[in-house]
Amino acid sequence: MTGAHNSLRQFFAFAAAVAASFAAIGLAVGVSVGIGDLPIPLATTFSAVTNRLGWTAVALNRIHETVIWDYRLSRALVAAFCGAGLALSGAVMQSLLRNPLAEPYVLGISAGASTGAVSIVILGLGAGTISLSTGAFAGAFAAFFFVALLSNGTRGGADRTILAGVAASQLFNASTSYIVTTSGNAQQARDVMFWLLGSFGGVRWPELALVSVIVGIALVACLLYARVLDAFAFGDEAAAALGVNVARARIVLFALTAMMTATIVSMVGSIGFVGLVVPHVARFVVGPLHVRLLPACAVVGAIFMVVADIASRTLIPQQVLPIGVVTALVGVPFFSIILYRFQRAS
Amino acid sequence: MTIKADNLTWKIGRKTIVDEVSFVAQPGKMLGLLGPNGSGKTSLLRLIAGLRSPHSGSIILEGRDLKTIGRRAIARRVAFVEQHATTNANLRVVDVVKLGRFPHRSMFSGWSLADDEAVETALSRAGMAHKRNDRWQSLSGGEKQRTHIARALAQSPKELILDEPTNHLDIQHQIGLMRLVSGLPMTSIIALHDLNHAAMFCDHLIVMQNGRIVASGTPEDVVTEALLRDVFCVEARVEASPHHARPHIHYLAR
Numbered sequence: 001m002t003g004a005h006n007s008l009r010q011f012f013a014f015a016a017a018v019a020a021s022f023a024a025i026g027l028a029v030g031v032s033v034g035i036g037d038l039p040i041p042l043a044t045t046f047s048a049v050t051n052r053l054g055w056t057a058v059a060l061n062r063i064h065e066t067v068i069w070d071y072r073l074s075r076a077l078v079a080a081f082c083g084a085g086l087a088l089s090g091a092v093m094q095s096l097l098r099n100p101l102a103e104p105y106v107l108g109i110s111a112g113a114s115t116g117a118v119s120i121v122i123l124g125l126g127a128g129t130i131s132l133s134t135g136a137f138a139g140a141f142a143a144f145f146f147v148a149l150l151s152n153g154t155r156g157g158a159d160r161t162i163l164a165g166v167a168a169s170q171l172f173n174a175s176t177s178y179i180v181t182t183s184g185n186a187q188q189a190r191d192v193m194f195w196l197l198g199s200f201g202g203v204r205w206p207e208l209a210l211v212s213v214i215v216g217i218a219l220v221a222c223l224l225y226a227r228v229l230d231a232f233a234f235g236d237e238a239a240a241a242l243g244v245n246v247a248r249a250r251i252v253l254f255a256l257t258a259m260m261t262a263t264i265v266s267m268v269g270s271i272g273f274v275g276l277v278v279p280h281v282a283r284f285v286v287g288p289l290h291v292r293l294l295p296a297c298a299v300v301g302a303i304f305m306v307v308a309d310i311a312s313r314t315l316i317p318q319q320v321l322p323i324g325v326v327t328a329l330v331g332v333p334f335f336s337i338i339l340y341r342f343q344r345a346s
Numbered sequence: 347m348t349i350k351a352d353n354l355t356w357k358i359g360r361k362t363i364v365d366e367v368s369f370v371a372q373p374g375k376m377l378g379l380l381g382p383n384g385s386g387k388t389s390l391l392r393l394i395a396g397l398r399s400p401h402s403g404s405i406i407l408e409g410r411d412l413k414t415i416g417r418r419a420i421a422r423r424v425a426f427v428e429q430h431a432t433t434n435a436n437l438r439v440v441d442v443v444k445l446g447r448f449p450h451r452s453m454f455s456g457w458s459l460a461d462d463e464a465v466e467t468a469l470s471r472a473g474m475a476h477k478r479n480d481r482w483q484s485l486s487g488g489e490k491q492r493t494h495i496a497r498a499l500a501q502s503p504k505e506l507i508l509d510e511p512t513n514h515l516d517i518q519h520q521i522g523l524m525r526l527v528s529g530l531p532m533t534s535i536i537a538l539h540d541l542n543h544a545a546m547f548c549d550h551l552i553v554m555q556n557g558r559i560v561a562s563g564t565p566e567d568v569v570t571e572a573l574l575r576d577v578f579c580v581e582a583r584v585e586a587s588p589h590h591a592r593p594h595i596h597y598l599a600r
Binding site for chain 1: 392395397418419420421422425426428432433434436437441445448449451453501
């Protein structure tokens with residue numbers, strides 16, 4: 001009887017957590033949509049969404065509706081999915097590499113993406129037929145395969161993988177710097193640097209469709225691997241002794257995170273800090289077991305990114321800061337508080 | 347017969363680490379694996395646990411070649427306790443022990459009553475039931491080792507393999523751990539450094555040197571003054587203990 005009672009209570013707790021998470025993300029997105037040159041009240045945004053879903057038929061200002069649908073809502077939602085994806089990647093990397101400093105770019109993905117992007121923009125590879133995003137995506141995957149090769153496929157341990165990632169980052173960053181410094185066009189170089197720091201400007205519904213599908217698939221797949229990730233707690237050897245197919249788990253999880261990170265980087269640039277810090281924050285809240293940690297990372301990452309995007313548009317009037325600058329500026333003080341409090345608690 | 351090693355050879359590059367090793371572990375007995383540092387004990391244990399594949403020779407588990415058995419199936423009957431397995435994840439004791447149920451659950455199956463029972467039994471056998479909610483980082487060395495053994499027991503193994511589990515433990519915890527393992531109903535293969543403990547608790551001993559087995563038999567047969575001199579390079583006198591009748595080693599200071 002108590003067993004049934006307990007599982008019922010667990011179910012309600014789970015349902016409440018899911019509802020609260022979606023409400024919080026929804027609220028953050030709603031606020032984000034409302035902020036800008038043309039302020040839009042939360043109620044208007046809410047009605048616009050329910051109107052579109054066919055649940056309500058509230059009369060709304062046409063301009064408001066256009067701004068919501070054509071610009072701000074897609075942007076806010078892309079920010080949410082990017083935050084979720086980066087945090088999720090960071091959590092998987094930290095567990096798989098057993099390193100609290102691991103983050104989505106530890107395998108050289110952002111460095112590769114930057115090289116890919118400058119190759120397109122400055123060197124003019126692909127003769128205008130290939131977009132900057134495609135180039136960045138190709139560069140990201142080139143770096144990923146370089147790391148996979150250097151770390152001896154999947155047989156290399158965590159330390160070897162991290163070292164290979166460092167080597168790849170150095171190589172690709174140097175290539176980017178070489179291309180940028182030897183090119184005569186300062187404006188192009190500046191554009192690329194700005195893009196590298198991250199920006200949600202210009203993302204619309206097609207980007208949302210892509211990033212939501214990729215992050216959605218990756219979240220489900222990572223959740224299926226939640227117990228496998230738990231089994232990595234004591235290292236590759238211990239995981240193998242528990243019956244984990246270590247090589248396959250590493251391939252699948254690295255590929256999933258690389259896919260997610262490369263998509264996000266090629267879309268909005270390399271936004272730092274989120275993938276490093278959000279998993280730690282989530283761990284303080286829900287503990288180290290991945291079946292809870294991974295969804296928590298997705299939720300916290302989404303909210304954090306939407307809030308950072310709001311900050312990037314409001315901190316300096318009439319100017320949009322690169323989102324990567326904001327995530328670090330907002331994130332570091334916040335993280336310091338958590339580190340400090342954790343130190344005192346333990 | 348539960349585990350049988352047949353002419354096992356394993357190399358790193360050109361260096362032979364385990365050299366044509368053969369032995370049979372008797373069911374329900376405690377088999378002690380002795381030898382100086384670098385004699386190949388850990389490598390042999392990894393081979394037996396299926397974590398490495400031998401270059402030649404085979405491991406026979408209940409009549410089947412280990413190579414033909416899947417990772418998960420091996421983990422359902424052979425549990426391995428590593429030498430220094432630690433983590434920076436702040437798991438609770440019960441979470442660590444629950445990891446032992448991993449090979450028994452499929453990707454989609456939920457937590458069952460059988461899983462609960464196995465975890466509870468393992469916790470109480472290892473004497474960690476009262477610490478179930480303690481965090482890993484707050485445990486002492488002995489408690490961490492007991493938690494690992496509880497995790498291994500939760501795998502419901504028929505064979506338990508332990509790599510120097512008493513390292514870094516104080517004497518009380520060393521004896522306590524040896525008592526715990528020797529009291530378990532399953533076959534155990536345990537690498538040890540303390541020869542007196544090995545002689546006291548193990549049913550059968552194997553001594554390795556440079557990857558080869560140089561002595562094998564009951565503690566009385568194996569623990570001799572000649573062996574201590576030849577393999578471990580120490581002068582000692584061995585006599586039957588008046589307290590437990592097993593061989594006892596007196597090392598000479600000289």
